[in-house]
Amino acid sequence: MNDKHIVSSFDAELEQIQAHIMKMGGLVEEAILDASKSLKNRDEELAEQVRANDKAIDALEQRVNDEAFKLIALRSPTAVDLRVALSVMKVAGNLERIGDYAKNMAKRTSVLVHMTPVEGARSALRRMAREVQLMLKDALDAYIQRDAELARDILERDRDIDQMYNALFREFLTFMMEDPRYITPCMHLHFIAKNTERMGDHVTSIAEQVIYLVTGALPDENRPREDHYRAELHLSD
Amino acid sequence: MYDAPNLGATVEQKDIKISAKKVQVYYGETHAIKDVDIEVQDKTVTAFIGPSGCGKSTFLRCLNRMNDTIDICRVEGDILLDGEDIYDKRVDPVQLRAKVGMVFQKPNPFPKSIYDNVAYGPRIHGLAKNKAELDEIVEKALRRGAIWNEVKDRLDAPGTGLSGGQQQRLCIARAVATEPEVLLMDEPCSALDPIATAQVEELIDELRSRYSVVIVTHSMQQAARVSQKTAFFHLGHLVEYDDTANIFTNPKDERTESYITGRIG
Numbered sequence: 001m002n003d004k005h006i007v008s009s010f011d012a013e014l015e016q017i018q019a020h021i022m023k024m025g026g027l028v029e030e031a032i033l034d035a036s037k038s039l040k041n042r043d044e045e046l047a048e049q050v051r052a053n054d055k056a057i058d059a060l061e062q063r064v065n066d067e068a069f070k071l072i073a074l075r076s077p078t079a080v081d082l083r084v085a086l087s088v089m090k091v092a093g094n095l096e097r098i099g100d101y102a103k104n105m106a107k108r109t110s111v112l113v114h115m116t117p118v119e120g121a122r123s124a125l126r127r128m129a130r131e132v133q134l135m136l137k138d139a140l141d142a143y144i145q146r147d148a149e150l151a152r153d154i155l156e157r158d159r160d161i162d163q164m165y166n167a168l169f170r171e172f173l174t175f176m177m178e179d180p181r182y183i184t185p186c187m188h189l190h191f192i193a194k195n196t197e198r199m200g201d202h203v204t205s206i207a208e209q210v211i212y213l214v215t216g217a218l219p220d221e222n223r224p225r226e227d228h229y230r231a232e233l234h235l236s237d
Numbered sequence: 238m239y240d241a242p243n244l245g246a247t248v249e250q251k252d253i254k255i256s257a258k259k260v261q262v263y264y265g266e267t268h269a270i271k272d273v274d275i276e277v278q279d280k281t282v283t284a285f286i287g288p289s290g291c292g293k294s295t296f297l298r299c300l301n302r303m304n305d306t307i308d309i310c311r312v313e314g315d316i317l318l319d320g321e322d323i324y325d326k327r328v329d330p331v332q333l334r335a336k337v338g339m340v341f342q343k344p345n346p347f348p349k350s351i352y353d354n355v356a357y358g359p360r361i362h363g364l365a366k367n368k369a370e371l372d373e374i375v376e377k378a379l380r381r382g383a384i385w386n387e388v389k390d391r392l393d394a395p396g397t398g399l400s401g402g403q404q405q406r407l408c409i410a411r412a413v414a415t416e417p418e419v420l421l422m423d424e425p426c427s428a429l430d431p432i433a434t435a436q437v438e439e440l441i442d443e444l445r446s447r448y449s450v451v452i453v454t455h456s457m458q459q460a461a462r463v464s465q466k467t468a469f470f471h472l473g474h475l476v477e478y479d480d481t482a483n484i485f486t487n488p489k490d491e492r493t494e495s496y497i498t499g500r501i502g
Binding site: 081 | 501
């Protein structure tokens with residue numbers, strides 16, 4: 001297919017919206033890394049910065065939505081152009097949620113720095129956050145390059161994140177059973193782990209949008225889930 | 238995980254009204270339509286889209302043998318209406334056109350009264366036994382053309398005195414007066430303002446319950462709005478023919494995608 005529209009301003013608008021998505025993606029990646037770094041290093045100042053930076057992410061989401069809305073109203077996009085307009089709104093929503101989770105991680109860090117450190121957990125959480133950030137980077141690359149294969153690969157990688165979460169869950173349980181003084185920090189750390197796992201789900205959702213954008217259909221196979229821990233703990237959905 | 242929406246599922250399968258197989262059209266040496274196979278469904282609006290010169294109007298005109306009037310035009314292949322070959326020697330083109338009505342780009346009322354414009358077809362085909370019956374046919378046609386209320390008090394006024402949108406609806410009323418089974422429309426709204434266009438589009442949607450409507454349009458938004466099936470023509474080929482929702486959200490052919498997204502003219 002010819003890449004360029006006859007009306008070049010249409011291309012300019014589509015490119016602009018996608019540039020906002022990329023900028024948003026960059027800020028969110030930074031937020032994940034900084035939040036996990038502040039947790040690891042017990043750096044309250046950096047945590048504060050992550051919380052402040054979240055406003056820029058929210059503003060960009062609004063901008064993406066406004067521009068996509070205008071594009072739909074004024075250009076009546078069809079086929080792939082329509083899918084771009086719809087997917088940017090969803091991707092922006094996913095990025096905004098990931099940004100919120102990073103902000104929440106920073107918030108809990110500000111509380112955790114004043115408590116007894118829990119050995120080992122912070123490094124594991126940082127590795128998990130790092131993995132999510134790499135997945136996000138690849139999802140955004142897949143988006144820009146219209147690479148459905150790379151996007152499918154991300155769906156697979158989310159399993160690793162789920163496994164990391166399950167392992168941390170057990171670890172925190174053990175800590176809490178050993179010493180009740182660990183209960184408060186471990187609860188915070190557990191929420192951080194859970195939120196990081198949720199970030200992975202939002203990255204997965206972005207990857208699904210890439211597949212929708214490229215092929216016109218969402219992937220239909222059920223994503224494999226690691227939820228034997230649910231059975232173990234008698235948890236239901 | 239949620240299911241991918243199947244937009245095409247809302248289109249039900251209808252009977253085949255027109256079936257074209259391996260249709261070729263030549264204007265002298267020019268091969269204008271190449272190997273077109275299509276099945277047009279009954280009680281469905283089918284839109285033909287494509288860039289200028291792609292053959293969509295030429296193909297539309299084959300469906301009621303309007304091309305017979307062009308000396309150098311030659312049509313090959315089969316076009317069946319309800320299973321019968323419309324190019325068979327025994328078929329009278331005038332009778333055929335009563336069954337397959339046509340509305341053109343520019344409203345072209347006869348220079349006669351509104352009443353006579355509509356009564357013309359039923360008269361030459363002998364559809365009315367007396368004046369009362371003819372009156373009834375004219376009123377019914379004007380009602381179906383969604384113009385009755387605007388003209389009922391001035392049926393003797395010349396049709397050419399109406400506004401463009403009214404003239405076009407008069408022409409549609411004239412076309413439906415002979416109780417056609419298929420209505421061909423060649424850019425019926427391109428000379429109309431948006432309000433008149435909306436009225437004609439509403440009319441097309443109503444006509445769908447009785448007829449098979451085939452519309453050629455340059456406005457892709459119009460095709461998307463009024464049709465259930467869309468055929469994309471390019472350089473004389475029928476490139477893609479599918480449910481309208483599929484054509485506009487996820488076309489299979491790259492040429493269709495390029496055309497509907499405004500990347501090729």
